[in-house]
Amino acid sequence: MWSEVIEYLKDASLVARIQKYFGVKIHYTQSRKEYCKENLLSEIHDTNSRNIKLNSNIFLLKSEGIKENGYTATEEKIINVNVYTDDKQKQSSNIYNTNYTITNYFWYYLFLFGTVLGDEIFYSTFIPFWFWNIDGAVGRRVVLVWAIVMTIGQILKDIICWARPACPPAVRLQDKWSEEYGMPSTHAMIGISIPFSVVLFTMNRYIYPISIGWTIATLWCTIVCMSRLYLGMHTVLDILAGLLLAIALMIPLVPIVEITDYYVLTNIWALAILIALSIGVIVYYPCSKKWTPTRGDTTMVVSVTTGVHVGAWLNYNIGSMSAPTKSPPYDIIWPSYPMFGCMILRTILGFCSILATRAACKSFIYGTICAILKINSKDIKKSENYSENKNKILIDLLHKYMTCFMIGVNTVYLLPNVFTMIGIERPTFYTEI
Numbered sequence: 281m282w283s284e285v286i287e288y289l290k291d292a293s294l295v296a297r298i299q300k301y302f303g304v305k306i307h308y309t310q311s312r313k314e315y316c317k318e319n320l321l322s323e324i325h326d327t328n329s330r331n332i333k334l335n336s337n338i339f340l341l342k343s344e345g346i347k348e349n350g351y352t353a354t355e356e357k358i359i360n361v362n363v364y365t366d367d368k369q370k371q372s373s374n375i376y377n378t379n380y381t382i383t384n385y386f387w388y389y390l391f392l393f394g395t396v397l398g399d400e401i402f403y404s405t406f407i408p409f410w411f412w413n414i415d416g417a418v419g420r421r422v423v424l425v426w427a428i429v430m431t432i433g434q435i436l437k438d439i440i441c442w443a444r445p446a447c448p449p450a451v452r453l454q455d456k457w458s459e460e461y462g463m464p465s466t467h468a469m470i471g472i473s474i475p476f477s478v479v480l481f482t483m484n485r486y487i488y489p490i491s492i493g494w495t496i497a498t499l500w501c502t503i504v505c506m507s508r509l510y511l512g513m514h515t516v517l518d519i520l521a522g523l524l525l526a527i528a529l530m531i532p533l534v535p536i537v538e539i540t541d542y543y544v545l546t547n548i549w550a551l552a553i554l555i556a557l558s559i560g561v562i563v564y565y566p567c568s569k570k571w572t573p574t575r576g577d578t579t580m581v582v583s584v585t586t587g588v589h590v591g592a593w594l595n596y597n598i599g600s601m602s603a604p605t606k607s608p609p610y611d612i613i614w615p616s617y618p619m620f621g622c623m624i625l626r627t628i629l630g631f632c633s634i635l636a637t638r639a640a641c642k643s644f645i646y647g648t649i650c651a652i653l654k655i656n657s658k659d660i661k662k663s664e665n666y667s668e669n670k671n672k673i674l675i676d677l678l679h680k681y682m683t684c685f686m687i688g689v690n691t692v693y694l695l696p697n698v699f700t701m702i703g704i705e706r707p708t709f710y711t712e713i
Contacts, residue, residue, distance in 0.1 A: 289517035292445040303384025394507030398467035417712035427585035429473040433466040434574045452512040468522030471504030558582040583681040587688020604711040622704040641683040
């Protein structure tokens with residue numbers, strides 16, 4: 281029974297039905313060449329010969345009597361066809377090409393926005409904005425939960441190695457993450473961990489209607505999860521597994537992070553352990569059957585988190601941070617016009633500085649590492665083969681870790697001090713312990 285339920289939930293046809301329901305009209309077209317390939321596949325599966333060898337996308341035919349377009353193979357012949365591990369995927373993919381038409385642009389743009397909520401663009405804007413304009417103490421906790429949940433999800437992807445939904449019968453509206461494996465959906469894990477951890481860490485810290493927080497978090501999570509199905513990037517099983525795994529992780533994580541935040545902020549050894557763990561995750565990251573960008577994405581996540589906590593530790597140890605004079609819960613301070621103007625200035629100046637940091641660090645660190653290893657940086661940048669070029673993997677991971685680490689430090693340490701110097705600081709920033 282459970283195996284049938286699992287097969288149903290991981291079926292790409294279910295994804296295709298969801299896509300059609302939200303206005304994606306899928307077109308299947310059949311070409312003569314593909315039709316001949318499908319006939320050939322049927323005959324191959326019907327034959328009793330043991331001399332057929334599968335290698336990647338090649339059929340090696342040695343048996344007499346196997347025909348392709350009326351030709352009888354009396355000698356060894358190699359024929360290129362598409363080979364799939366799943367019979368349904370193999371059958372449909374050899375017969376059909378897919379195209380699609382969007383008939384409802386409301387869902388299209390809503391789900392495009394939803395998928396951005398789990399993208400690097402969102403992380404790069406949401407995290408700095410939260411620290412500069414809302415609450416640093418909550419920000420540190422949310423970032424740590426995000427990093428742990430995301431890292432575990434990414435590692436499991438490269439251990440389980442389940443492919444994304446077959447196209448056809450589904451259609452893929454986005455190719456950005458197509459090289460990654462699909463199980464579990466890290467978008468779903470982030471879609472539930474970020475908004476719900478924000479609510480959990482603020483509900484006892486600020487006075488506001490908690491029901492509004494739960495409603496926003498639920499809508500946030502729903503839009504993110506449905507966007508992955510709509511775009512054809514995940515099966516229903518991927519989404520459900522991601523949600524359940526994130527919930528299971530957050531039950532112990534939220535109270536642990538709440539307790540340990542002060543120790544990481546004030547204790548050098550706790551911070552050293554965090555740095556060592558972030559490096560260990562990257563060094564001992566499990567290698568999958570093929571190269572995927574998940575290791576690089578994980579490097580970005582753990583390095584930003586480490587940089588954020590190093591920046592907070594620096595603020596505390598130079599004496600900038602002090603304990604608040606009043607215990608929570610606090611009233612929410614809604615910005616006046618001058619405060620709103622300062623918020624806009626902080627945001628614009630901050631993002632420009634982060635972009636400059638990223639560009640400068642990327643160029644300097646990349647060139648420095650290549651010079652130390654005596655490698656031509658231009659050749660490394662031009663190379664696209666990660667699986668065979670070990671130097672490219674090493675250099676990319678090192679420069680990504682160091683660049684994102686500096687962005688995290690600047691977000692929490694350097695830029696708030698600059699804001700203070702020019703008089704546009706957020707007044708409560710240095711009391712959020």
